[in-house]
Amino acid sequence: MRRTVVTGLGVVSPFGAGVKAYWTGLAAGACAIRPLTLFETNGFRCGLAGEVPEAAGGSLRRTRADRLALAAAGEALDDAGLERGERSAAALVVGAVGGGMFEAEAWYWARARGERVPGGVGALRTMLPGSHAAALGHRLRLEGPRHTVVTACSSGAVAVAEAADLVAAGVVDVALAGGVDALTRMCFMGFNALKLLDPEPCRPFDRDRRGMSIGEGAAFLVVEAAEHAQARGARIYAELGGHGATTDAFHVTAPQPDGEGMARAMLAALAAAGLPPAAVGYVNAHGTATPQNDRIEAQAISRVFREDRVLVSSTKSMIGHAMAASGSLEAVATVLALAHDLLPPTASLVTPDPEVRFDCLPGVAREAAVECAISNSFGFGGQNVTLLFQRV
């Protein structure tokens, strides 16, 4: 199997378009969780979200999610400096959940009121998660292997893992992978129905946390064979040393109470990289800020790593939980943390939960030159993924 490295990054986040805006926000510990403007939230427990300030340009004939994806994917390809021929052979793996549901909802709401909506049929065409890969593949002229993975909130991370497998196995030299999700009424209503949203910006690992904040965005990474990247003189951000994917097979929404599935994913990533737990200096946690999930994730991290050796933070505290995009947004944050020797903080963490015995980097980013870091992503259905990145 071949070594895989990251050579391109692209992001659209609640901080705005571009990797620079994203990293500036994370490094500053800024919170981009604000009152939601995209649709009405009257009557809901929570009216906040990590909303992208503007949908990153692009034709309004495209769905909001496609516009986010195209902007982030285009930035990643440009950042990698790939020639057109190298691009066309690249694989494309997209992690998605909501598809173009934001537009499809508008059509369905209007249909229920007996109204006709111009372009309604178009909304139906683009509502499935697989629609993003079709749009990206066509617009960016990618003709390698292409597929869309749906593993709920770990979709973006799974897409990166899938791309790494294709590169490592020699199917392609280059792959573009990431996740995308736009805010939708369905998602917002669903998490309200589950009573999982904090009325204030979320506070991962805080004793007084009350739930998550929903977000949106897109993040893509160019994953490349190390020898291919070196041969063309590409800038290498980090090595994707390994990944692990497991399933709890326990409950449709709740994680396994002892975190065994999560721990297995972390251990599998370490095994794939051939590294001991002590090699890891930073964990970008899934850290949703629900009372149950944070406690179980902390327990799982404790099963794998020594509490005094590893630093942990949740970047969801700054941008919210961007669903299918969260795994790839956090992968980019982890890669940038290695590249900048700076670990992003857990914003809004004031009173650490005594059950969470890690230093969760409250409020302020910390300078630290770690050699190896992991990014955890967990989804409904107990779909656990850990990505492990190493400094090069």
Next chain:
Amino acid sequence: MTERRSVVITGVGVVNAAIVGASPALGAWLARPRPAPRTSSPVPAMRLPDATLAALVDGGEARRLSRVCQLTIAAARLAVGEAGLDPRGDPEQGLGLIVGTELGDFTSTIAFADGYLARGLAGLSPLLFPNTVMNTMAATTAIAVQTRELSLTLNVPTVAGELAVARGAAAVASGQVSAVLAGGVDELDPLVGEMLEVLGDRDVRGEGATFLVLEDESAARRRGATVLGRIGGMAWRSLPARPWGVGRQARSQAVAEAIERAGGRRPEWIYASASGDAERDAWETRVLAAALGPASLPTVSLAPRLGQHAGLGALRVAAATWTARSGLLPDDAGGEPTRVSGPGLVHGLGRGGNHVALVIG
């Protein structure tokens, strides 16, 4: 791909309007492939009777789980049962799960939205919400069957089932998992039918689930499993096309790569993804001619008999192993089967350009 492990099929589970059972049931139907009964409302389609499905799941599951999840679990259990695996009894039997679907649990998504539209906030169902995420079939099946390794849900038009099997085979071939349950599922409820009609969908539609147990051959033989067939090579690529569109380019690497991985022997017969969508079907014919030469090989689709759904893509792989064993290729029109020999190709090409090839035998 640097494949070292031989991938074999050791279990098959099929649940659709014409076939319910493991590989013997599939073989019996393939020997005389009568069309599934068609319903005419809201669109012509081949829908599994609810009573048939009810007999395949227990009462608790029938109450708790959506219809598409029940289809998935029923087919998955049949496949695992035929393979003789027992992940519930032996958690060390690591089993992955890959589900291909075109439409997911659309019925629950609509029901969730309707709850809000009818009753406002009070109408929001926390039980329905998880089903609005397309991995709900994988989540419930993982619990029912106890698949605890890699789990993926793949969403692409037309070829989701073929792609799920190809991805599963790649996972076994590379050693990522030693065994995987891979297949496809779709259901067709009235509103989905209405929406497909609005979209101008041209496929002959059906519904159902087909799952296959794929294993590393050496591990399967060690445990004394019956080998139903071998996936010699697989590859997937994409051809230039607009989303939902049909492209012009016929040249593709996927077929050549799958053949090369299978040892280079040219396929002698084909299970194609022709689904009644004339434009897409013509494109597939051009792609196959470009890959295999102008002489047309015996080809069957089964879509006219069972209707297009993601389960059909996986069913074609299982059917191809039956053809490899029996030397018989069924006829889409119900005529006499064609006698064939040598390896076969399972070929899928979707609107938008997703392209999958698997060499069987």
